[in-house]
Amino acid sequence: MYFINVILPLALPRLYTYQVDDKEVALLKPGMRVAVEFGKRKIYTALVHQIHQNPPLNYEAKPIHQIIDEQALVNEMQLKHWEWMADYYMCSLGEVYKSAVPSSLLLESETVLIKNENFIDENNLSSDEFLIIEALENHQQLPIDQLSSIVDGKKSLSLIRQLIEKNAIRLKEEINEIYQPKLEKYIKLHSHWESPDKIADIFNEVKRAAKQRDALMTYFSIKSTTQNPIKFKTLTESALCSAAVINALVEKELLEIFYIQVDRVRFDNEIEKAKILSQKQIVAFDQINNQFNDKSVVLLKGVTGSGKTEIYVKLIQEQLDQHKQVLYLLPEIALTTQIIQRLKKYFGNKIAVYHSKYSLNERVEVWNNVLNSKESAQLVVGVRSSGFLPFQNLGLIIVDEEHEPSYKQVEPSPRYHARDTSIVLAMIHNAKVLLGSATPSLESFYNSLEDKYGFVTLENRFGDVQMPEIELVDIKEIHRKKRMNGHFSERLIQLIKEALHQKEQVILFQNRRGYAPVLACKTCGVTPQCIQCDVSLTYHKFAKELKCHYCGYTQKVTNSCVACGSDEVVFLGFGTEQIENEIQALFPEANVARMDYDTTKGKHSYERILEQFQQQEIDILVGTQMLSKGLDFNKVSLVGVLNADSLLNFPDFRAHERSYQLLVQVAGRAGRTKRGKVIIQTYNPTHEIIEQVAAHDYLKMAETQLKERQQFQYPPFYKTINITLKHKNKITLDEGTVWLSKALKNTFGNQVLGPTTPVISKIRNKYIKEMLIKIPFNQSLQKTKIAVNQLKISFLSIAAFRSIQLIIDVDSY
Ligand code: ADP
Ligand code: ZN
Ligand code: ZN
Numbered sequence: 001m002y003f004i005n006v007i008l009p010l011a012l013p014r015l016y017t018y019q020v021d022d023k024e025v026a027l028l029k030p031g032m033r034v035a036v037e038f039g040k041r042k043i044y045t046a047l048v049h050q051i052h053q054n055p056p057l058n059y060e061a062k063p064i065h066q067i068i069d070e071q072a073l074v075n076e077m078q079l080k081h082w083e084w085m086a087d088y089y090m091c092s093l094g095e096v097y098k099s100a101v102p103s104s105l106l107l108e109s110e111t112v113l114i115k116n117e118n119f120i121d122e123n124n125l126s127s128d129e130f131l132i133i134e135a136l137e138n139h140q141q142l143p144i145d146q147l148s149s150i151v152d153g154k155k156s157l158s159l160i161r162q163l164i165e166k167n168a169i170r171l172k173e174e175i176n177e178i179y180q181p182k183l184e185k186y187i188k189l190h191s192h193w194e195s196p197d198k199i200a201d202i203f204n205e206v207k208r209a210a211k212q213r214d215a216l217m218t219y220f221s222i223k224s225t226t227q228n229p230i231k232f233k234t235l236t237e238s239a240l241c242s243a244a245v246i247n248a249l250v251e252k253e254l255l256e257i258f259y260i261q262v263d264r265v266r267f268d269n270e271i272e273k274a275k276i277l278s279q280k281q282i283v284a285f286d287q288i289n290n291q292f293n294d295k296s297v298v299l300l301k302g303v304t305g306s307g308k309t310e311i312y313v314k315l316i317q318e319q320l321d322q323h324k325q326v327l328y329l330l331p332e333i334a335l336t337t338q339i340i341q342r343l344k345k346y347f348g349n350k351i352a353v354y355h356s357k358y359s360l361n362e363r364v365e366v367w368n369n370v371l372n373s374k375e376s377a378q379l380v381v382g383v384r385s386s387g388f389l390p391f392q393n394l395g396l397i398i399v400d401e402e403h404e405p406s407y408k409q410v411e412p413s414p415r416y417h418a419r420d421t422s423i424v425l426a427m428i429h430n431a432k433v434l435l436g437s438a439t440p441s442l443e444s445f446y447n448s449l450e451d452k453y454g455f456v457t458l459e460n461r462f463g464d465v466q467m468p469e470i471e472l473v474d475i476k477e478i479h480r481k482k483r484m485n486g487h488f489s490e491r492l493i494q495l496i497k498e499a500l501h502q503k504e505q506v507i508l509f510q511n512r513r514g515y516a517p518v519l520a521c522k523t524c525g526v527t528p529q530c531i532q533c534d535v536s537l538t539y540h541k542f543a544k545e546l547k548c549h550y551c552g553y554t555q556k557v558t559n560s561c562v563a564c565g566s567d568e569v570v571f572l573g574f575g576t577e578q579i580e581n582e583i584q585a586l587f588p589e590a591n592v593a594r595m596d597y598d599t600t601k602g603k604h605s606y607e608r609i610l611e612q613f614q615q616q617e618i619d620i621l622v623g624t625q626m627l628s629k630g631l632d633f634n635k636v637s638l639v640g641v642l643n644a645d646s647l648l649n650f651p652d653f654r655a656h657e658r659s660y661q662l663l664v665q666v667a668g669r670a671g672r673t674k675r676g677k678v679i680i681q682t683y684n685p686t687h688e689i690i691e692q693v694a695a696h697d698y699l700k701m702a703e704t705q706l707k708e709r710q711q712f713q714y715p716p717f718y719k720t721i722n723i724t725l726k727h728k729n730k731i732t733l734d735e736g737t738v739w740l741s742k743a744l745k746n747t748f749g750n751q752v753l754g755p756t757t758p759v760i761s762k763i764r765n766k767y768i769k770e771m772l773i774k775i776p777f778n779q780s781l782q783k784t785k786i787a788v789n790q791l792k793i794s795f796l797s798i799a800a801f802r803s804i805q806l807i808i809d810v811d812s813y
Helices: 022-027 076-088 093-100 127-139 153-165 172-177 196-204 210-225 232-239 243-251 279-292 308-321 333-350 360-371 384-388 418-429 442-449 475-480 490-501 576-586 605-614 655-667 688-694 698-711 730-751 781-796
Strands: 002-007 016-020 033-038 042-052 112-115 141-143 169-171 183-189 255-261 297-302 325-329 351-354 379-382 394-400 432-437 454-458 469-474 505-509 518-521 538-540 545-547 554-556 569-572 592-595 620-623 636-641 677-682 718-727 752-756 766-776 805-810
Touching: 002 022, 002 033, 002 093, 016 033, 016 042, 033 153, 042 153, 076 093, 076 418, 093 384, 112 127, 112 172, 127 141, 127 153, 127 169, 153 169, 169 360, 183 210, 183 232, 196 210, 210 232, 210 243, 232 243, 243 255, 279 297, 279 308, 279 454, 297 308, 297 442, 308 325, 308 333, 308 394, 308 432, 325 384, 325 418, 333 351, 333 379, 333 605, 351 360, 379 384, 384 418, 394 418, 418 432, 442 698, 469 475, 469 490, 469 688, 490 505, 490 576, 490 636, 490 677, 518 538, 576 592, 576 620, 592 605, 636 655, 655 677, 655 688, 655 698, 677 688, 688 698, 718 730, 718 781, 730 752, 730 766, 730 781, 766 781, 781 805
Parallel strands: 297 432, 297 454, 325 379, 325 394, 351 379, 394 432, 469 677, 505 620, 505 636, 592 620, 636 677
Antiparallel strands: 002 016, 002 042, 033 042, 112 141, 112 169, 183 255, 518 569, 538 545, 545 554, 718 766, 718 805, 752 766
16 A cells, blocks of 8 residues: 655645555655545645655545656755745745745636636647637636536546647636736748749849839848847838838838847847956956855945946856756846846847746746756846746845845745745755845845855955935925925925926836825814724825725725815825826926826736836836846936835834835936936935945944844844734634734743734724734744744644634734
8 A cells, every 4th residue: 555645725724644556656746746636525736745655543534636747847855945834924835835936837616717718729639638618618718627527537637638728718717817928029921932943033023113122122131141030120221221221111012020129039040148247246256156155145235326336247147057056046036137137238149037927838837847957948037936946956045135024925925025935945965055145135134244145245346336315405404494395495496497408317116015095084184094994095186086095995086085075175295196197297298107006907007117218218217126136227417205204204123224214226227328316305314224325334234233133133133023913803803813912922921012003004904903922033933933833733723713813924014
């Protein structure tokens, strides 16, 4: 008798054992998927963890339905990594499995399928496959378990897998996330004219059109020098003709237009040589390599524009030369486009991109290419989830903008930090990690002070462009004298005017947190609240409605107060939209655009705005946090921060560190090629953080903040575990909170903070309470977690509390 322990894609505390026969055991390996029944006749895709001969003690092992893979989908190093994650972040292996693997590889009974409308080639289908397609045509969409009445249930998962591979069907969840990739326009010879003997004839077609003939000649001359597809734009530029000329050739069916997805263009020989590093870059590069001799992690602190990316390029090259895989992590999908365009020039076909906006099929393709160490996936660029790919021989992980909080996954579990999990992943592979940032997180910086990480700095911008000059404008004084023009000081307006006059671009930054405009009654002060969350609704002028940022609830704007009926209602506070309107009114001639959560919801709107900004179709860009992240524009000479204070006042122990990072990063968008200028408007020009930003004094900031962290017992000196409780019923929640906080305090004493009610105390009709456990370094983290877990079990065994949602977040953000 043989048994396998499997990981189910569910939040189960342990693995389950199934029975396999002799034939199956000969085929099975850890890391392969099997279809199994679990719970009430539900089928899941489980992952084999171990193969053994010990029957389970408390239940009878069921047989499996079917083996899905011929080759392990997940390798041993990944399993080790997942085990570490589950243990460290206090979650189940099943939850890690579920987030790690693309969902089309995890089919289960409840997965809903739909037919792919473009699929027509039904001749290639087996009779069972045909039955499924037919059923989907009749019903539009069906969950997998309903297909078991049509075909043999045990075979259904593999049938569906084949149909997905044939592009005949897809998962319903995919519909919402179909990625509209950016397409680039290319031109080629129309298929009628492809054979070489027709080339003479083709010119007969354009005898009487000189411009078209020239364009066609140009086309052939470009064609003779390259194997690569020819861009529409390249042709108009080289032939010095208008698009209309080329379109005429297309009309005549001599040329043909086609499109290629920008990040999937394959280059054959147009690889650019990497740039020659400056003296300072060489020094940094050598230091990094030297430190890698005895440190597995090196922190590269280089000011914005110092040329860190070019150093990454050299380090990547070294790894690729040794046939090692490289993972390049970025905090945000939006950032990948710019970086990929740069890396493509050097590494061409060796780059694979991986993120959640890609279709499932594309993600599976990247997964398989990485698994098989394919040439086309030697360098993987992606966001935090790319750390889950099945790397075989990873040599280097680069974590760019390592200070970014978006590396931490908040929801769902595993609530992991991709920088920290990368370091563990690298350890498993015996690989190196380079953390890069202009404003390192205090955690990483402290680790370098403690000599755990290596440390290398680049203090100058490339080409010795000076760091932007930061000027503080005290708006308290100006407000008092009533000299503000809306939200703009005269000084800021004057500098905008100058920049526009010089044909330079301007970025205006407004913090996302707080200060969204709300409707308020002048008589009684009441502002309309969300009916499901504990927040004021914010006013969206464009849609003329009031909206909740947490749950999306909307209602129409009322002209009178909902509480007292007074018709004196006014808009308070300011958001990016208001700034946009004000600046447009001040500079009616300028092209103003806005980049924030609302304007970038569409799949590609973010890239479109960036593209327009880069092409200088936008003069002034108003935006939030999104603007701070590593973007590279060379015509921006002025950055204005409208109000620095709301950042500083946020109730969070990281607020000061974050303010410093955000302000320095936003400031870093100015003057990449010649010295730029930054205006920071603030009520507190003497606040230490504001002064440190103005002086670009990271070390001072780190020193003072680290002192405070130590004094008040926060990371990096203490570890934290955050515990959140949520429930619809406030009384139940309060009772549960009291019970748990007493129990925690019994065990951990005054290391427990709270319970507190968060700033937003209710979201989607659920009330929220929070507690924080602080763990000193001389206390075993492992033992603490075991104790917390035991308390959790006791808590949930109390009938009244079972329905309370209890969320544990290790190293919370
Ligand atoms: P960072 O990543 O540190 O912000 P980048 O790598 O983006 O800096 O470099 C800033 C600018 O300087 C970019 O436009 C880049 O192309 C240019 N640059 C950096 N290093 C070199 C080099 N060695 N030779 C030529 N240009 C360089
Ligand atoms: Zn009122
Ligand atoms: Zn709401």
